[in-house]
Amino acid sequence: MDPLILGTIIKIVLVLAIVSALAGFGTYLERKVLAYMQRRIGPAHVGPLGLLQIVADGIKLLTKEDIIPQNANRIIFMIAPAVTAATAFVAISAVPLFPTFSFTVPDWFPLINGISATVPSTIADINIGILFMLGVMGSGLYGPLLAGMAQANKWGILGSARTAVQFLSYEVITGLSLLAPIMLVGSLSLLDFNNAQTGGIGSWILWQQPVAFVLFLIAGFAETNRTPFDLLEHEAEIVSGYATEYSGMRWGMFFIGEYANMITISIMASLIFVGGYAPLGFIPGWIAIILKISFFFFLMLWVRASWPHVRPDQLMWFCWKVLMPIAVINVMITGIVVMI
Amino acid sequence: MNEKQKYIMLDLGGTPLTPWCRFKRVVKRTFRIELFIGLWVTIREMFKTLFMGKSHTTKYPFEKMPIPPRYRAIHDMLRLLESGHYRCIGCGLCEKICISNCIAMETRYDENQRKEVSEYTINFGRCIFCGYCAEVCPELAIVHGARYETASEQRASFSLFEDMLTPIDRLKEQEEFAGYGAPTPWADKNIKKTPLAY
Numbered sequence: 001m002d003p004l005i006l007g008t009i010i011k012i013v014l015v016l017a018i019v020s021a022l023a024g025f026g027t028y029l030e031r032k033v034l035a036y037m038q039r040r041i042g043p044a045h046v047g048p049l050g051l052l053q054i055v056a057d058g059i060k061l062l063t064k065e066d067i068i069p070q071n072a073n074r075i076i077f078m079i080a081p082a083v084t085a086a087t088a089f090v091a092i093s094a095v096p097l098f099p100t101f102s103f104t105v106p107d108w109f110p111l112i113n114g115i116s117a118t119v120p121s122t123i124a125d126i127n128i129g130i131l132f133m134l135g136v137m138g139s140g141l142y143g144p145l146l147a148g149m150a151q152a153n154k155w156g157i158l159g160s161a162r163t164a165v166q167f168l169s170y171e172v173i174t175g176l177s178l179l180a181p182i183m184l185v186g187s188l189s190l191l192d193f194n195n196a197q198t199g200g201i202g203s204w205i206l207w208q209q210p211v212a213f214v215l216f217l218i219a220g221f222a223e224t225n226r227t228p229f230d231l232l233e234h235e236a237e238i239v240s241g242y243a244t245e246y247s248g249m250r251w252g253m254f255f256i257g258e259y260a261n262m263i264t265i266s267i268m269a270s271l272i273f274v275g276g277y278a279p280l281g282f283i284p285g286w287i288a289i290i291l292k293i294s295f296f297f298f299l300m301l302w303v304r305a306s307w308p309h310v311r312p313d314q315l316m317w318f319c320w321k322v323l324m325p326i327a328v329i330n331v332m333i334t335g336i337v338v339m340i
Numbered sequence: 341m342n343e344k345q346k347y348i349m350l351d352l353g354g355t356p357l358t359p360w361c362r363f364k365r366v367v368k369r370t371f372r373i374e375l376f377i378g379l380w381v382t383i384r385e386m387f388k389t390l391f392m393g394k395s396h397t398t399k400y401p402f403e404k405m406p407i408p409p410r411y412r413a414i415h416d417m418l419r420l421l422e423s424g425h426y427r428c429i430g431c432g433l434c435e436k437i438c439i440s441n442c443i444a445m446e447t448r449y450d451e452n453q454r455k456e457v458s459e460y461t462i463n464f465g466r467c468i469f470c471g472y473c474a475e476v477c478p479e480l481a482i483v484h485g486a487r488y489e490t491a492s493e494q495r496a497s498f499s500l501f502e503d504m505l506t507p508i509d510r511l512k513e514q515e516e517f518a519g520y521g522a523p524t525p526w527a528d529k530n531i532k533k534t535p536l537a538y
Contacts, residue, residue, distance in 0.1 A: 036389045037382040041397045306378040322366070 011123045012093075019092055023259035024054045030301050037305035064248035071152035072245065080150060081250045084143030084257035091136040091264050093123040095271075096191055129190040130182065133268060134174060137223060137261060141167045143254065144225075144232050148242035159241025162231040165312050169319035170222035170229070176327035177215035180334040181205050181272055190268075194276035201280065206273045211330045213273045215323055217299075220265040222315070225258060227304035231312050266296035347535075407486045409518035409525075412469045414498050415462060416485035417505040418517070424508055427481035430455035434473035434482055442466035443473060460501035464490065474517070483517035 028043065028051065035042030043050030068074055126132055141163055148160025182188060184205065185196045197203045206213050222229040233241030243254055270276060270292035277289040310318065356362040388394040398405055407413070418427050430447035446459035474483045482504075490498065498504065506514045524530070 033386070036386040036395075039385055039389050039394060039396045041389070041395050044397075044399070302379060302382060306382045307375065 023256045026259040033301040061252040073150040076150035080147035081253035085253040087140035088257040088260035094129040128188040144242040151245040155239040155244040158238045170219045174219040177212045180212045197275040198278040224261045266293045409522045412484040413488040427479045437472045437476045440466045
């Protein structure tokens with residue numbers, strides 16, 4: 001077998017296992033953090049500190065009946081959750097997760113003994129990482145859109161209408177806000193972004209592009225359906241939006257996708273704006289990036305506990321009339337500064 | 341108690357009429373630190389819950405809140421502390437006053453020509469827990485206890501006289517009824533000033 005393919009397959013398996021486990025762990029973290037912020041204690045009984053709650057939830061989701069409504073479009077209804085989960089994982093394929101390493105399979109191992117392989121730092125070593133991630137995460141919105149329209153339920157239709165509204169609003173901001181840092185670094189590769197910020201805290205792009213950072217965070221919250229822009233499945237208004245008719249693991253796949261997207265957005269924010277895995281003083285790089293990703297993940301939970309939702313019309317108004325002009329002005333000013 | 345309360349009227353401002361006023365309000369709301377006050381409040385509560393034990397959670401089946409004495413749960417039949425005999429004298433007042441007709445009792449004279457209770461049941465499917473029976477009882481024999489967990493496999497689980505009667509071996513633990521409408525022992529702590537205080 002070609003060593004590169006073997007390395008890539010190993011990487012894919014690792015990323016799939018780790019990120020889906022982290023997505024499950026993310027639900028636990030979210031419940032715990034939200035509980036503490038609301039003076040509760042959250043899951044506490046299953047296992048130590050409630051840690052095995054993830055297992056209990058997983059068993060529940062897997063053994064639940066998989067209901068497909070009578071008038072639903074069966075095929076689309078069945079593949080829509082897979083779209084969300086798959087695109088969330090595909091987006092991670094362009095992320096440099098850990099350094100490149102080589103290994104040789106020992107001789108006693110059957111079938112593949114003697115093969116040596118180099119595992120690349122990204123699964124797909126492409127030089128347009130950011131564009132790829134934005135594109136794939138954007139296409140992830142097909143999941144809620146198709147799910148809502150396929151399920152023959154008015155709440156689902158409303159949810160998918162809101163998906164379209166939200167998608168049309170934030171995607172402009174994501175692109176425009178990232179344009180300014182891309183102009184500064186002159187590359188679309190996340191590795192180049194990381195290498196441009198290796199000079200400690202002072203060299204972070206955050207200090208040169210604070211406006212772009214805030215815009216990207218806002219758009220990222222909208223992209224992952226996090227709370228201030230949680231319109232797709234706003235329980236108080238449209239029951240559960242696009243997920244109304246889903247049950248069991250199909251429902252669970254939407255949420256694995258959502259949490260994987262949260263992790264991806266956290267990784268992107270850490271790599272693009274706050275120095276990525278460059279060592280930070282005495283902190284080695286791999287701990288630094290884990291800390292940064294954890295902070296951005298925590299920020300999403302924190303904001304969910306603190307701030308109310310917006311209405312869909314407010315989101316459109318906010319994105320098109322406030323954020324887009326700011327983003328365009330930011331890009332223009334950056335362009336002028338880069339030219340001078 | 342009579343000191344004047346410090347209520348603050350919020351200056352909410354008027355509704356913005358022109359687009360320019362609306363724009364100014366948006367800018368003001370954006371750049372004031374209100375959003376960050378929200379973030380501060382939640383993180384403060386998180387640290388209080390985590391490190392100062394300010395959680396409001398009661399792990400219910402394992403921990404229970406204390407019940408005020410005026411709480412009206414499943415009835416208890418008390419015994420006389422001196423002799424251990426049940427207090428009920430078979431007067432039938434509780435049966436008479438019961439507005440949902442759920443108490444049924446039969447009495448007879450025993451060998452000492454004393455009234456004894458031969459049958460006593462409360463139909464908890466009908467009982468509305470109004471507390472009249474406990475209020476009318478001249479001997480403080482029927483009182484409301486603290487057993488509020490009333491799910492059971494049998495409809496009759498709670499309703500017989502023997503079920504409600506204090507077990508003879510636990511006579512020492514029998515608590516006296518504080519009286520109908522008695523305040524909680526910790527009532528002073530719960531007193532708060534209301535807007536009527538001034």
